[in-house]
Amino acid sequence: xxxxxxxxxxxxxxxxxxxxxxxxxxxxxxxxxxxxxxxxxxxxxxxxxxxxxxxxxxxxxxxxxxxxxxxxxxxxxxxxxxxxxxxxxxxxxxxxxxxxxxxxxxxxxxxxxxxxxxxxxxxxxxxxxxxxxxxxxxxxxxxxxxxxxxxxxxxxxxxxxxxxxxxxxxxxxxxxxxxxxxxxxxxxxxxxxxxxxxxxxxxxxxxxxxxxxxxxxxxxxxxxxxxxxxxxxxxxxxxxxxxxxx
Numbered sequence: 001x002x003x004x005x006x007x008x009x010x011x012x013x014x015x016x017x018x019x020x021x022x023x024x025x026x027x028x029x030x031x032x033x034x035x036x037x038x039x040x041x042x043x044x045x046x047x048x049x050x051x052x053x054x055x056x057x058x059x060x061x062x063x064x065x066x067x068x069x070x071x072x073x074x075x076x077x078x079x080x081x082x083x084x085x086x087x088x089x090x091x092x093x094x095x096x097x098x099x100x101x102x103x104x105x106x107x108x109x110x111x112x113x114x115x116x117x118x119x120x121x122x123x124x125x126x127x128x129x130x131x132x133x134x135x136x137x138x139x140x141x142x143x144x145x146x147x148x149x150x151x152x153x154x155x156x157x158x159x160x161x162x163x164x165x166x167x168x169x170x171x172x173x174x175x176x177x178x179x180x181x182x183x184x185x186x187x188x189x190x191x192x193x194x195x196x197x198x199x200x201x202x203x204x205x206x207x208x209x210x211x212x213x214x215x216x217x218x219x220x221x222x223x224x225x226x227x228x229x230x231x232x233x234x235x236x237x238x239x240x241x242x243x244x245x246x
Contacts, residue, residue, distance in 0.1 A: 001194075008038055009047060009198060010205070016048075017206045020055060021213025023229045026174055027052045027206075030229075032146045033107060033236035037243075041099050042092065045146040046185045046192075049178050050199035051206050052148075056175040063168040073169055076152070077176055079135025080142075084180050087143025092188060100240050103145035107237030110149050111230045122158045130155060142177045143184075 016031035028048040035044035060066065070077070091099055122130070138152040152173050156166055185191040 005038070006198070009035065010202060013051065013202045013206050014209050017051075017055075017209035018213045019229050019232070021210040022216065022225045026148055027055050028174075028178075029107070029110075029147055029149050030233065032103065033233065033240055036100055036103060036240055037236075041103070041146060042190055043195075045181065046190050046195045047199060048146070049182045049185065049191075050196070051203060053175060053178045053182070054203060055206070055210060056171045056178065059167060060171045060175065063164050063171065065164050065168050066172075069165055069168045069172060073131065073172070076131040076135035076138075077172060079132040080139035080173065080177060081180055083136035083139025084143040084177060085139075085184065087140040087145075088181070088184050088188075089143075091144050099145060100243070103147055104237040104240030104242075106141060106145055106147045106150050107233050108241065110147075110153070111234040111237065113154055114230050115227065115234070120158050121160055122155075127159055138173065139177065139180075142181070146181075148174050148177050 012031050012034040015034060016027050019030040020027050028045075031048045031051075032041075032044055035047060039047075134151055134155045138148070138150065141150050142148050153170060156169050161169065182191065
């Protein structure tokens, strides 16, 4: 990599950390679209794994209710693993532009859903029936694109969970996926010493930016900044999708 590449990666980390601190969006969800503008997804995905795990574990400790959430959603978490491995296998076998376009479309779908603010609820029966399906599909999308939010985020939102339960449930999903991806990328040879070095060195500015953005979020209109960040992600997803076909 050139010094410009290193600077670009650091810029992506700081922007994604600011977005996470302001809105609570997953680090990888914000960081990957930026990195994918310059880097191959097979290079970009390993770069976001370590910062994602650190930030997610921090939120898990704050949220509590770990055992309660695991007892309720363990089938979803277990089903995520084979789905992720299948998606990752396809990722390393296809043209990178296809993967970049898929990531863009996933982000567009997610942001349009979040911006619509149309609430919907699932009954207890549908919650149980969809756990394995949601786990498999979330893992597949994650393995193929690096995005961890679809469809697990709208699924959990539809259950009208207590805020602490929701935060814990979504972060367990993010963390489990990141850990599986860490070992998988290492096995495939993409988690290089240089990648780990970049991620570890960048943890300090990442954590400082998340903390600072969190303070700023408490002082400014949360709704306005949430919508601005979602619009940013929508634009990034559209750019990735369009660029892949040019």
